[in-house]
Amino acid sequence: MLFAEVARVSREVARTSARSRKTRLLADFFAAARPQDAPVAIAYLSGRLPQGRIGVGWAALRERADPAPEPSLTVLGVDAALTELAAVSGQGAQAGRRALVQDLFAAATAPEQEYLLGLLTGEVRQGALQAAAVEGLAAAAGAEPAAVRRSVMLAGALEPVAEALLARGPAALEDFRLAVGRPLLPMLATSAGSVREALAKLGPCAVEEKLDGIRVQVHRDGDGIWVFTRTLDDVTERLPEVVAAARSLPADRFVLDGEVLALGEAGRPRPFQETAGRVGSTVDVAAAARAVPVRPVFFDVLSAGERDLLDLPCAERHAVLAELVPEPHRVRRLTLPAPEAPGAAEKAEEFFTETLRRGHEGVVVKGLEGIYAAGRRGASWIKVKPVxxxxxxxxxxxxxxxxxxxxxxxxxxxxxxxxxxxxxxxxxxxxxxxxxxxxxxxxxxxxxxxxxxxxxxxxxxxxxxxxxxxxxxxxxxxxxxxxxxxxxxxxxxxxxxxxxxxxxxxxxxxxxxx
CATH class of the missing domain: 2.40.50.140 (Nucleic acid-binding proteins)
Known part of the structure; x- marks a missing residue:
C-alpha cells in the first residue's frame, strides 16, 4: 500500500466531524489494505510511530529536501526507513539521522512530507479514531462491530485484530479470548463535575477512592505472575512487592485490576512522580524498592480460576474480589444500593471529602449492574475530581x-x-x-x-x-x-x-x- 493513501485518509478523516463519514472512509481504506500493511497503517492513522521515539528533533526537520513529483513510498517502506532511523546511535548520530531524514523526505510528495512531519513531531491527532476504525474494520471484513470491539479489548490493541481479520475474515475473531498472562485494555471512566451529578446518572452504585498511582493489571497462573501497566507494558521485574502480594493470595489463577502507589507517613500517598519514577526504574530494583516501596491496591477482578468475569455485574465481581483479596489490598468503597434515598448523597459527598483529606485525587462512582467494558470509557464508571x-x-x-x-x-x-x-x-x-x-x-x-x-x-x-x-x-x-x-x-x-x-x-x- 502506498504511504500516500494513509496520508490522504488521515487528512480526510481529520477534516470531517461526522462519525459516519469517518467510518466510511476507514472502511474503504481497510477494504483496500493488505493484512500486513494494516498494523503500521493503523499506528500512523493514530498519530503514532511503531518505533516510539526515534530521536529526530526539529533541527533535522527544519530544512527538508524538495518533494517528489509522484508518490512512490510504501507503508512498509516508510516503516523500514524509520526503523533504520531509530537504530542510529553513537558518534555522528545527529548527522546520520539528518541524512536519513533527508533521504526519506526526498522520496515523499508534498502532502506526504507534511504528514511525515506531523508523525515525527507528534502533531497528528485524529480525536476518537479508534471507535471509527473498529467500525470501519468491521464493515470492511463483514464482521459484527461488537465482536471486533471485544476482540480489540482482549488483544490489547487494534493492530493484531485488523491483521488477522483482513487475512482470515470474521472467523479469526475466535482467536481473541481473555487469557491469563496476556494483558487486555483496561476499562476507563467518564467524568462528572460533582458527586451528585455522577449519582444522578446511575442507579445502585458504589463510590470508590480514586488513587493517584500507576494503573496495574496483575495476572497469575500457578507460579507465573505478570504485572502490566495501563499501556500494557510488562513491569513484573520492577515490582517485586506486587509479585509477592499476588503470590500471597489464596488462589493460583486470576486477573486483577488496580493501582500501585508509594505511601508515606500515616499511609498518605507520596507524590505521583515518585510512584511513576519507581515503576519506571529498571536499574537496581532492590535499591529502588528500599528507597520507594510501593503497594498494590485492587478494585476489580476480571478472571478467577477458569471463569471469565468480564460480563458479570460490578457487584458480583466485587464479591469475588472480596473473597480473593484481603481488605488492606482492596480500595476503600461506600456502597449505595439506593442513591436516591434520604442522606445517601450526603454520605457520598462525605466520602469524597474524606478521600481528598487522605491525599487521594477523587472518587470513581460505579454502577453495581455495570459489566467490565474493557478498553472503553464505560458509562457505568464515572470519576469525580476537584478542578x-x-x-x-x-x-x-x-x-x-x-x-x-x-x-x-x-x-x-x-x-x-x-x-x-x-x-x-x-x-x-x-x-x-x-x-x-x-x-x-x-x-x-x-x-x-x-x-x-x-x-x-x-x-x-x-x-x-x-x-x-x-x-x-x-x-x-x-x-x-x-x-x-x-x-x-x-x-x-x-x-x-x-x-x-x-x-x-x-x-x-x-x-x-x-
Missing part, C-alpha cells in the same frame, strides 16, 4: 502541523515571579478548539517578537486559564516545577499579566500535594 485551575501567561507558541498547519498551537505557559518576570512551567495544546486556534494565532502573531520557524516568542500579555491535574517536580523548567495534564479552558482578557498566578502559588500547590 484545579491557574491563570498563566502565554510566553510563546509552536507552529502546528497536520490539521493545525498555519496555526499557533502548543502554548508555552508561564507564572509570575517575585521580580515581575514570568517563568515557564510547561506547554499544552489541549483544549484548543478550531475557533480558539484561529483567534489565538492572530492575537499571538500581533505580539510576536521572534519566529525561528518552529517557535514564535511573544510579548507576555495574554492571560489564559488552564486546568490541570497536579503539579510535579521537573528539571526541564526553570522553576523546577511543571503541570500535569494541563489544558486550556479560556483566555482571560479581563486580567492583565500582573494578576496572573505566581510561581510561589504553584509551588505551594506542589508542596501541598496539589
Amino acid at each position: 484545579h485551575t491557574l491563570d498563566l501567561v502565554v510566553l510563546a507558541a509552536e507552529w502546528g502541523h497536520g490539521r493545525r498547519t498555519g496555526k499557533l498551537s502548543n502554548l508555552h505557559l508561564g507564572a509570575r515571579a517575585e521580580d515581575g518576570s514570568f517563568v515557564m512551567l510547561g506547554k499544552t495544546f489541549k483544549g484548543l478548539t478550531d475557533a480558539l486556534l484561529e483567534w489565538q494565532t492572530g492575537q499571538l502573531l500581533a505580539r510576536a517578537t521572534e519566529d525561528d520557524g518552529h517557535v514564535v516568542t511573544v510579548r507576555p500579555e495574554l492571560v489564559v486559564e488552564v486546568a490541570y491535574d497536579g503539579v510535579q517536580a521537573s528539571s526541564r523548567y526553570p522553576a523546577g516545577l511543571t503541570l500535569r495534564f494541563a489544558r486550556v479552558l479560556r483566555y482571560r482578557p479581563d486580567k492583565p499579566p500582573g494578576q496572573a498566578d505566581t510561581v510561589a502559588a504553584v509551588r505551594a500547590a506542589h508542596e501541598g500535594g496539589g
